[in-house]
Amino acid sequence: MSGFHSLAVARVEPLTGQACAVHFAVPAELRDEYAFAPGQHLTLRLPAGDQEERRTYSICSTPADLAERGALRIGVKRIPNGLFSGWLTGELQPGAAIEVMTPAGRFGTPVAPANERHVCCLAAGSGITPVLSIVTSILRAEPASRVTLMYGNRTSNDVMFLEELADLKNSYPSRFTLLHVLSAEPQLSDLLTGRIDEDKITILLDGLCKDADEWYLCGPLGLVSTARAALVAGGVPAAAVHSELFYVGDEPPELAAPAPPEHAATERSQVTVTLSGRTSTIPVGYTGPSILDAVLASRPDAPYACKGGVCGTCRAMVTAGSVSMTRNYALEPEELAAGLVLACQSHPVTPEVSLRFQ
Ligand SMILES: Cc1cc2nc3c(=O)[nH]c(=O)nc-3n(C[C@H](O)[C@H](O)[C@H](O)COP(=O)(O)OP(=O)(O)OC[C@H]3O[C@@H](n4cnc5c(N)ncnc54)[C@H](O)[C@@H]3O)c2cc1C
Numbered sequence: 001m002s003g004f005h006s007l008a009v010a011r012v013e014p015l016t017g018q019a020c021a022v023h024f025a026v027p028a029e030l031r032d033e034y035a036f037a038p039g040q041h042l043t044l045r046l047p048a049g050d051q052e053e054r055r056t057y058s059i060c061s062t063p064a065d066l067a068e069r070g071a072l073r074i075g076v077k078r079i080p081n082g083l084f085s086g087w088l089t090g091e092l093q094p095g096a097a098i099e100v101m102t103p104a105g106r107f108g109t110p111v112a113p114a115n116e117r118h119v120c121c122l123a124a125g126s127g128i129t130p131v132l133s134i135v136t137s138i139l140r141a142e143p144a145s146r147v148t149l150m151y152g153n154r155t156s157n158d159v160m161f162l163e164e165l166a167d168l169k170n171s172y173p174s175r176f177t178l179l180h181v182l183s184a185e186p187q188l189s190d191l192l193t194g195r196i197d198e199d200k201i202t203i204l205l206d207g208l209c210k211d212a213d214e215w216y217l218c219g220p221l222g223l224v225s226t227a228r229a230a231l232v233a234g235g236v237p238a239a240a241v242h243s244e245l246f247y248v249g250d251e252p253p254e255l256a257a258p259a260p261p262e263h264a265a266t267e268r269s270q271v272t273v274t275l276s277g278r279t280s281t282i283p284v285g286y287t288g289p290s291i292l293d294a295v296l297a298s299r300p301d302a303p304y305a306c307k308g309g310v311c312g313t314c315r316a317m318v319t320a321g322s323v324s325m326t327r328n329y330a331l332e333p334e335e336l337a338a339g340l341v342l343a344c345q346s347h348p349v350t351p352e353v354s355l356r357f358q
């Protein structure tokens with residue numbers, strides 16, 4: 001179960017004019033708790049008056065770095081007027097301590113030395129962070145696997161982890177294909193110039209990635225939805241395409257939720273939640289605050305980060321009754337079919353609902 005610990009910042013490493021890597025030192029007694037699969041993320045929290053603010057950052061180091069040296073790293077790109085990204089890239093100093101949640105997230109892949117696969121990745125901007133962990137982990141730990149990465153940026157000055165990617169290319173020349181695509185800097189080939197769009201993805205699918213077993217996508221909503229549609233239209237099974245989003249815009253479209261029941265305005269559903277082995281029953285309105293917000297009032301340990309349906313930290317299994325969700329950018333169709341929901345986007349539909357946080 002998720003929980004926060006205070007981790008010391010060992011190093012702040014500039015990557016580009018707008019981005020840095022933050023290295024955490026994980027003490028030996030916490031290493032099991034921070035064990036992760038490549039692609040997972042961390043949630044950081046900061047006090048903000050009598051409240052707190054949380055943001056999620058993908059881990060860009062490997063499980064081996066943590067096991068061998070207690071090293072855990074995130075990569076952060078500054079957003080104009082961004083509270084966390086401005087602080088992390090502009091003010092944070094080594095020696096500081098930050099409250100960091102144990103790793104979470106379903107994006108990514110377990111790595112096993114016996115695997116023999118071709119993994120293709122598409123990333124743009126800061127979307128490289130989970131992909132770097134996936135790529136590095138597979139190349140180092142799976143001697144029979146290959147990786148192809150297409151990475152989009154505006155210019156070469158914006159490329160996060162430029163040298164590290166070049167080092168990987170030099171270390172694994174026959175197993176790692178790296179394609180830098182730049183939108184504001186002409187390159188020798190058309191494939192490498194412009195934005196990663198449907199045409200470039202189709203060229204990859206018909207050529208270098210014809211035999212891909214799995215696809216990992218991370219970048220803005222436009223890239224991820226275009227890529228997913230192009231891959232599925234090109235014959236890739238939907239279950240082989242995995243994606244992670246960092247941000248979907250300030251007002252992303254809402255799902256079409258069923259109308260609340262007639263008694264919605266006056267009555268409340270009895271929502272029973274199980275969290276860390278403890279069960280609580282909380283009355284929750286059919287409209288108004290989400291189940292997560294209602295639960296947090298009495299169970300402040302309920303896991304969450306973005307409250308926007310993007311990060312997936314608040315995943316919960318519906319074990320009785322039903323809920324409707326306002327939006328979902330985190331759960332895949334098979335997870336929805338299995339009964340998972342995002343508590344931050346959920347409202348009760350039935351008089352009784354039971355949820356188990358994951
Ligand atoms: C699963 C997940 C993993 C993530 N991993 C990373 C990562 O590895 N590296 C990384 O740099 N970021 C990552 N993010 C994004 C990160 O959590 C923050 O959203 C981002 O750093 C902005 O936070 P802020 O406090 O600086 O900006 P805020 O103060 O929250 O926002 C400032 C303004 O920028 C807008 N905005 C917020 N986020 C973005 C964005 N990402 N792009 C454009 N505009 C935005 C807001 O709407 C607002 O107008 C991840 C997010 C998720 C959900």
Ligand code: FES
Pocket residue numbers: 303304305306307308309310311312313314315330342343344345
């Ligand atoms: S808290 Fe991020 S999806 Fe619910």
